[in-house]
Amino acid sequence: MQATPSTNQASYRLIQAIFNPIARTVLRSPLHGLLDSQLLxxxxxGRKSGKLYNIPIGYARLDADALLIGxxxxxxxxxxxxxxVKVALKGKVRSGMTEVVTGEEEAADLYTHMLAQTPTQARFAHIKAEADGRPNxxxxxxxxxxxxxxxxxxLQ
Incomplete structure (x- = not known):
């Protein structure tokens, strides 16, 4: 049976429902070293809801004070x-400010960093890497x- 977008979305939501609470707990515990090389x-x-969100997600480091998430x-x-925002990473919580990038040229340059540091990101975003490491x-x-x-x- 071939996966359709709706079955992919349902599988993704199920994985999130199971994995996210576990990842959040581990990343904020003394066991954070098990996951924090790839996740924060x-x-x-939330702007409209006022709800506090805590989301585990893969990241790439741009420099000592800047991270990148897809x-x-x-x-x-x-x-x-x-x-x-607050970021829990490597056992520490740091404050930060975000900058959203949706322009193709800048996104291509930045995503090259993401692919180099966290190749599994390509699977989640369905963006393949070319032979030179840049995104398709x-x-x-x-x-x-x-x-x-x-x-x-x-990061501040």
Whole structure:
């Protein structure tokens, strides 16, 4: 049986429902070293709901004070306009400000960092890497048009 978008979405939601609470707990515990080389927990307040969100997600490090996450769905819209966030990473919680990137040129440059540091990210975003390590432009364009965004987190 071939997977359809709806079965892929249902599988993804099931994995999130099971994995996210476990990952959040581990990443905020003394056992964080098991996962924190690839995952962080980003915490932010929903703009409309006022609800506090704590989401485990893969990341790439841009430099000592900047991280990069690739986000599908619509929750990244809460991070537009320099949203204040908290990031639990490597056993520490740091504050940060976000910068959402949806432009294709900048996204291509940034996603190259993501692919180099966390190749599994390509599977989740359906963006393949070319032989030179850069993202396939058609895949990237399709992802951006479908609601995918890259978010820089400037740590404070």
């Amino acid at each position: 927990v980003i915490s932010f307040t 986000v599908g769905g619509s929750w990244w819209k809460n991070l537009r306009g320099g949203a204040k 432009r058609e895949d990237l364009r399709r992802a951006l048009q479908g609601g995918f965004a890259l978010v820089k987190i400037h």
